[in-house]
Amino acid sequence: MIFREVEDRDLIAKARQGDVEAYNLLVSRWEKRIFNYLLRLVSNREDALDLGQETFLKAYQNLRKLDDPARFSAWLFRIAHNEAFSLLRRRKPENELSEPRPRDFGSRMLPIELSLAVESALKTLNEDQREAVLLKVYQGFKFDEMAEILECPVSTVKSRLYTALDLLKATLAPAVFRKDGRIVL
Amino acid sequence: MSCKLQDGRPDWKAYTLGELDAETRQEAEDHVAACSECQDELAGLRVTLDAMATLRDEELPRRIAFVSDKVFEPRWYERVTQAFLRPSFAAAGLIAGAILVHAFVRPAVMAPNAAQVDTRAIEARVTAEVTERVQREMAAAVNTAVTKAVADTEKRDDQRTARLLSATEQRYSDAADFLNKQVTRIYALNTGAGVR
Numbered sequence: 001m002i003f004r005e006v007e008d009r010d011l012i013a014k015a016r017q018g019d020v021e022a023y024n025l026l027v028s029r030w031e032k033r034i035f036n037y038l039l040r041l042v043s044n045r046e047d048a049l050d051l052g053q054e055t056f057l058k059a060y061q062n063l064r065k066l067d068d069p070a071r072f073s074a075w076l077f078r079i080a081h082n083e084a085f086s087l088l089r090r091r092k093p094e095n096e097l098s099e100p101r102p103r104d105f106g107s108r109m110l111p112i113e114l115s116l117a118v119e120s121a122l123k124t125l126n127e128d129q130r131e132a133v134l135l136k137v138y139q140g141f142k143f144d145e146m147a148e149i150l151e152c153p154v155s156t157v158k159s160r161l162y163t164a165l166d167l168l169k170a171t172l173a174p175a176v177f178r179k180d181g182r183i184v185l
Numbered sequence: 186m187s188c189k190l191q192d193g194r195p196d197w198k199a200y201t202l203g204e205l206d207a208e209t210r211q212e213a214e215d216h217v218a219a220c221s222e223c224q225d226e227l228a229g230l231r232v233t234l235d236a237m238a239t240l241r242d243e244e245l246p247r248r249i250a251f252v253s254d255k256v257f258e259p260r261w262y263e264r265v266t267q268a269f270l271r272p273s274f275a276a277a278g279l280i281a282g283a284i285l286v287h288a289f290v291r292p293a294v295m296a297p298n299a300a301q302v303d304t305r306a307i308e309a310r311v312t313a314e315v316t317e318r319v320q321r322e323m324a325a326a327v328n329t330a331v332t333k334a335v336a337d338t339e340k341r342d343d344q345r346t347a348r349l350l351s352a353t354e355q356r357y358s359d360a361a362d363f364l365n366k367q368v369t370r371i372y373a374l375n376t377g378a379g380v381r
Contacts, residue, residue, distance in 0.1 A: 031249040036242045045246060056249050115239040122240075136202055137237055143204055162198050169233040 012069040015060075023063075027056050030073070033139060034080050040122060040134050041084045051087060055080040074145045077135065081149055088127055114172075121171045129164035136161055188222040195223065201230045 008029070014022035034055055039048040058079050066075050122130055135141045135149060146157045188194050195213035199205050205213065217223045 027249050032242060032245060035245050035249075039243060049246065049249075052245075052249055114236055115241070118237050118240040133237075137234065138240075138242075158199075161202075165198055165230065165233065168237070169229050172233050172236045173229045 008072050009069045012063065012066065012072055016063055023060055026072075030076060031056070034076065037077065037134050037139060038080055038084055040138070041127070041131055042087055043123065047087060051080065051083045054083050058083075071145075071148070074141065074148045077139070077141070078149045078151070081131070084131075085127070117172060121168055124171065125164050125167060128160050129167070132157060132160040133164045133168070188220050190216065190220075197223065197226050197230055201227070201234055 008026065011022040011026045015026065031052060035048055035052045038051045038055075039045060042048055042051065055076065059076055062079075066072065122133065125133065131150070132146065135146045136143075141149065143154045143157055146161075147154045150157060195209070195216055196205070197213070200210065200213050217227055
C-alpha cells in the first residue's frame, strides 16, 4: 500500500505535466474500485459506468487542484460520491416508491445465497448508511478519510456506520448462525 | 451474564473495523476473555463482516475511456481558458505590453513630423529594397543549392565509375588467369609435360 501510494504520487506528478499515459495508468488502477463503489451505491451497471467515466474526467480536469497527492484516493472517492449523489437526488421520487424492505433470509444458507443476501441487505440501508459501509468495509478507508470524502465530522461517519452494522447484523447474523449454534459460511 | 463495564464497554465495532490503537485493542481483548455478553456481541459482528466479505467485486463490463479518447478532450471554452493561462501566452502578452508602453513613453523628439513624411515614397523605397534583397538572397540560395547538388552528383558518378572500373579490371584479370591456366594445361597435354 505504501509503494502504491508512492507510485500514485509519481503518476499524478507526471499527469499534471501533461503525461496522458501516466493518467491512463492511474485510471486503470482505480477504475475497478470506483466502479464497484458506484455500483453498490446506485445499483445499476450502466449508471455506475457513466458515473465512473464522469469521475475520472473531472479528476483529470481538476488534477492541478489536488493539494496533497498522497490523498488522491480520498479525493477521487469524493468526486465519485458527488457524482453518485447527484444522480441519486435526481432519482429520488422513483426510489421513494420502491423502498426495499428487510427480508427474512431463514436460518440456513449456501455461500452463493449468502452473497445475494448481503447484496439485498445492503439495499435495505439508506444511502448514507450504505455509503459508509461501502467506504469502510469494502474500500478500507479510515474514519478520518471517510469524513474527508463525505465532508462531515467523524462522529457522523461513525453514527451512520454503526447504525448500518446493527441493521446488517440483525438481518445477516440469523442467516449465518444455524439453529445448533454452528456457523455456516 | 451482563457486562460489568456497561457504559465503559469496548467499542467492538471499532475493534472489528481495525480502528482501535494497540493499547485499547489489548484492553478489549483482555476484557472479552471473561465477558460472555461481549463475546456474543463480538461474534455477531464478526459473522456479519464475514458474510459481507462473500460479496465480491465485479469486473467492469467495459474499460473506462482513456485520456486520448474523445470524451476526455477539453471543451472549446476550456481550451481557450487553458491557452490564456499558458506561460508562453503570458510571456507574449508581457512583450506586447512592453512594446505598447515603450511606444507611449519614448521621447517626443523621436517622433517624426507627420506633415514632412512622404509615406508613399518611403513605402516604395522599402518595397524596392526588400524586393531586391529577397531576389538577391533567393538567387544566392538557389545557386548554392544547385552547386551543391551538381557536386554531389559528380561525386556519386565518380565513385560509381571507379567501382565499375575496378570490377571490370578484376573480371579481366580473372579471365586472363583462367585463359593462361587453360593454355598451360593444353600445352602440357600436347607435349606430355607434367603427365605421369
